[in-house]
Amino acid sequence: MSAPIFFLQSMDGMGMDGGMNMGRDLPLVAPEIAVLLTAVGTLVFEMVRLPRVALPFTVVGLLVATSLTIPLVGTETTVFMDTFRVDALGVWAKLILLPATALCAVLAYPEVKDTDREGTVYALFSFTAIGTLALAGAGDVMFLVLGVLLSSLGSFALVAYPRDDRATEAAMKYLVFGSVTSAAMIFGLTFWFGASGSTLLSELGGVGEMPLAATAGLVAVLVGLGYKASVAPFHFWAPDAYDGGPLAVAAFLSVVPKVGAILALAQVVRFLPESTGWPLAIAALAALSMTYGNFAALVQENVVRLLAYSSIAQSGYFLLGVAAFGGSELAVSSLVVFAAAYAAMNIGAFTIVAVAGRDLRDFAGVGRSAPVLGAAMVVFLVSLVGIPPVAGFFGKFLLFGAAIEGGFVWLAVVAILNSVLSLGVYLRVIVPMYRATKPRATPVSVPAIGAVWMIALFLTVAIGVAAQALIGNIV
Amino acid sequence: MPGPIQTVAETLNSQIPLEGFLIVAAVMFAIGAWGAVIRRNAVVVFMCVEIMINAVNLTLVAFADFLPDAGGIGASYAALIIAIAAAEVAVGLAIVLAIFRSRRTVNIDEVNSMRG
Numbered sequence: 096m097s098a099p100i101f102f103l104q105s106m107d108g109m110g111m112d113g114g115m116n117m118g119r120d121l122p123l124v125a126p127e128i129a130v131l132l133t134a135v136g137t138l139v140f141e142m143v144r145l146p147r148v149a150l151p152f153t154v155v156g157l158l159v160a161t162s163l164t165i166p167l168v169g170t171e172t173t174v175f176m177d178t179f180r181v182d183a184l185g186v187w188a189k190l191i192l193l194p195a196t197a198l199c200a201v202l203a204y205p206e207v208k209d210t211d212r213e214g215t216v217y218a219l220f221s222f223t224a225i226g227t228l229a230l231a232g233a234g235d236v237m238f239l240v241l242g243v244l245l246s247s248l249g250s251f252a253l254v255a256y257p258r259d260d261r262a263t264e265a266a267m268k269y270l271v272f273g274s275v276t277s278a279a280m281i282f283g284l285t286f287w288f289g290a291s292g293s294t295l296l297s298e299l300g301g302v303g304e305m306p307l308a309a310t311a312g313l314v315a316v317l318v319g320l321g322y323k324a325s326v327a328p329f330h331f332w333a334p335d336a337y338d339g340g341p342l343a344v345a346a347f348l349s350v351v352p353k354v355g356a357i358l359a360l361a362q363v364v365r366f367l368p369e370s371t372g373w374p375l376a377i378a379a380l381a382a383l384s385m386t387y388g389n390f391a392a393l394v395q396e397n398v399v400r401l402l403a404y405s406s407i408a409q410s411g412y413f414l415l416g417v418a419a420f421g422g423s424e425l426a427v428s429s430l431v432v433f434a435a436a437y438a439a440m441n442i443g444a445f446t447i448v449a450v451a452g453r454d455l456r457d458f459a460g461v462g463r464s465a466p467v468l469g470a471a472m473v474v475f476l477v478s479l480v481g482i483p484p485v486a487g488f489f490g491k492f493l494l495f496g497a498a499i500e501g502g503f504v505w506l507a508v509v510a511i512l513n514s515v516l517s518l519g520v521y522l523r524v525i526v527p528m529y530r531a532t533k534p535r536a537t538p539v540s541v542p543a544i545g546a547v548w549m550i551a552l553f554l555t556v557a558i559g560v561a562a563q564a565l566i567g568n569i570v
Numbered sequence: 571m572p573g574p575i576q577t578v579a580e581t582l583n584s585q586i587p588l589e590g591f592l593i594v595a596a597v598m599f600a601i602g603a604w605g606a607v608i609r610r611n612a613v614v615v616f617m618c619v620e621i622m623i624n625a626v627n628l629t630l631v632a633f634a635d636f637l638p639d640a641g642g643i644g645a646s647y648a649a650l651i652i653a654i655a656a657a658e659v660a661v662g663l664a665i666v667l668a669i670f671r672s673r674r675t676v677n678i679d680e681v682n683s684m685r686g
Contacts, residue, residue: 237650244654248661255665263668264681270665271615271678274658275606278622281651282599285626289633292640294647335684 120174123167123181126189127228129160134221141214149214150204153221157197164189177295178235184358185232187431192231192351195438196224198550199351202446203343204543207256216256220347223249227355230323233362236284236294242359243280243319246352247273253347254340265339269332276322276329283315296366303368313371316363317380323356325349325403326410327384334403338453345399346445349406354434357413361430364420377418378506385411385513392520399453402444405479405520408513409437415494415510419501429497433490436558440478440487443551447472450548451538455524462528464537469528471552476521478555481514486555489562591632599625612666612676616659623655 121128133156140148167186174181200217207216226245233239251273255266288294290308291301302309318329325333337345364373388408395401416430450468451457462469478487491514498507540548602621609615627648634644670676 237647240654241650244658248657251661251665255668258668258672260672261684263665263672264683266665267612267669267678267681270662271606271612274616274619274662275603275622277658278619278626279603281626282622282629285629285633285647288630288640288644288647289637292637294643338684 123170123172123174124179126160126164126167126193127225129156129163130193130221130225130228133157133160134218134225137214137218137221141212141218146213149217150200153200153217154197157193157200157221157224161190161193164193173234177297179229179238180232180234180362182232183427183431184361185228187434188231188355188358189228191431191435191438192224192227192354195350195442196220196347198442198547199343199347201543202346202442202449202547203341205541206341206343206449216253219249219253219256223253223347224351227352230320230352230355230359231362233359234296236287236296239316239319239359239363240277240281240284242355243277243323246323246355247277250336250344250348250352253344254336256344257341261339262341265335269336272332273322276318280315280319280322283311283313283318286315287312296363299363299366300368303370306371309368309371313367313373313376316360317376320356320360320363321380324353324360324410324413325407326380326414327387327407330384330388330407330410333407334400337403337406338397338399342399342445342449342453345403346442349402349445350438350441353406353410353413354438357410357417358430358434360414361417361420361426364417369421374418374421374501374503377414378503381411381414381418381506382509383411384408384414385510386516389513389516389520392517393523396455397453398448398455398458398524399445401455401520401524402441402448405517406441408517409441409479411513412491412494412510413437415498415503415506418503418506419497422501423497425493425497425500429490429493432493432558432562433487436478436486436490436555439551439554439558440475440485443471443548443555444475444479446544446548446551447475449544450540455527458524459527459530461538462525465539468538468540468548471548472528473525474552474555476525478559480518480521484559486558486562489559588632588636591628595625595628595632598622598628610677610679612669612678612681613663615678616662616666619662620655620659623651623658627651 133153136156137149137153140146140152164186167181170186171182173179200220203216207213223246226242226249229238229245230242233242251266251270254269255263286308287299287302290305291298302312321329336348367373385408388404388411392401392404392408395404413430413433416426416433420426447468451461474485478485481487481491495507495510498510599622602618602625605618606615606622609618630644630648634640637644666676669681673681
């Protein structure tokens with residue numbers, strides 16, 4: 096039993112540092128502090144009855160936090176006594192998720208403006224984003240717990256915000272499912288603490304000798320983060336929560352917490368001994384999630400639910416990169432590139448739904464009555480399938496490459512078959528758009544929404560074009 | 571010849587093995603999880619989730635006592651989880667209240683209009 100050695104090492108580490116070095120650590124978490132101040136500031140504007148200032152303040156605050164992250168690119172270090180990691184995954188998560196949060200806040204504006212407590216919505220976006228950043232940089236079990244719960248609590252409130260029947264029902268289902276799964280996650284994770292004597296993920300090497308505790312923790316992490324990332328079979332909340340709440344919240348939930356949870360899973364498996372069997376477990380979840388998500392999406396009549404199931408399938412593609420984490424150099428860059436591509440194309444697709452309508456029939460003839468809007472939707476969906484030259488292709492290409500390099504050839508084959516299947520899913524939206532039927536009404540985007548999908552469109556194309564340069568920066 | 575009070579005191583002071591705490595916590599967790607799955611009243615479901623979370627706290631405090639070298643991490647972890655549980659209940663009850671205002675019921679099965 097080598098556990099005592101691990102205790103000694105952890106005690107030594109604490110002794111050498113002499114506690115925390117705030118002067119060094121705080122600048123490294125400046126982006127998180129900026130997001131927190133943004134969230135609190137937005138609430139203050141709400142309280143002093145200046146809700147008009149809330150949205151610009153949120154967007155500017157999130158963009159400032161993003162720009163504070165840029166100098167951190169290429170940093171590989173830990174802060175707060177190894178509990179929080181500032182590395183490629185954590186830094187790129189901020190660069191991707193903070194602008195994505197800002198886009199979602201703008202997207203929410205037409206839906207929530209002049210309603211009761213408009214600023215609260217923007218503040219909740221920021222608070223939830225902090226939770227996902229805590230996940231993406233987690234170096235400690237407590238950060239996992241804190242990240243999952245912080246992002247969950249914000250998400251529950253966001254879904255419930257409209258307070259009508261559908262929204263409260265969706266929030267209730269999400270809440271019941273979420274609180275039970277997070278309680279299960281917290282319970283399983285305590286056994287990692289019991290086995291290794293430390294909550295640090297970097298000390299997880301020792302749990303391999305206690306298979307029961309190691310398995311309990313692994314199952315817990317897969318349940319908790321799988322629920323957050325809406326990986327099948329922990330996805331039940333997703334279609335209802337996306338469909339019941341405002342569309343901006345659906346776009347947000349399908350991107351920000353999902354990417355944060357996937358990156359947290361990568362942070363965990365980085366240190367987990369392979370003897371626990373994590374690569375196979377994650378590969379199995381990936382295959383299940385992709386296949387189930389695409390098949391379920393094939394039969395949906397509601398575009399929001401279709402995109403919800405498609406996002407479950409996309410989580411499966413993400414997991415390819417996590418499964419390959421131990422054996423592939425490509426894993427980090429593939430996760431980051433696909434996260435960026437996914438954020439742009441999925442927010443874009445949800446934004447078009449916000450303009451055109453939630454029902455599949457609302458899309459009939461849109462390609463003729465609003466050619467630019469229709470073309471944008473085609474680009475987003477084609478990107479979700481993964482057809483070159485748009486962003487989704489490069490992300491998936493790298494993920495498949497990482498999976499093959501990591502020794503999961505069968506998983507890459509499953510993923511490629513699923514990509515073909517997903518073409519069928521997205522064609523169900525694309526084909527009616529260009530069929531010669533009389534459109535119901537010409538969809539018109541209000542300026543805020545128009546700006547969001549144009550930015551998303553630009554990013555989807557630009558990430559595809561710039562993917563090569565981006566890969567150079569990450570490695 | 572020790573009296574009954576001394577016997578009780580001795581029993582209470584004797585070392586309870588770690589497994590004892592873990593088994594009690596596991597049973598608590600199982601009761602909570604079972605209740606959360608079978609009960610239909612949303613408020614009762616939340617109480618069951620609280621039982622699950624308190625099982626976690628019991629496990630943590632037991633580990634913290636068993637691993638003196640862990641430097642109080644177990645206790646601070648438990649404090650974090652107590653705070654999180656409180657926040658979760660605050661949000662949860664707000665949503666249950668919103669449901670009750672619009673539907674006059676907190677039965678989970680009756681709050682199910684969306685399917686598919």
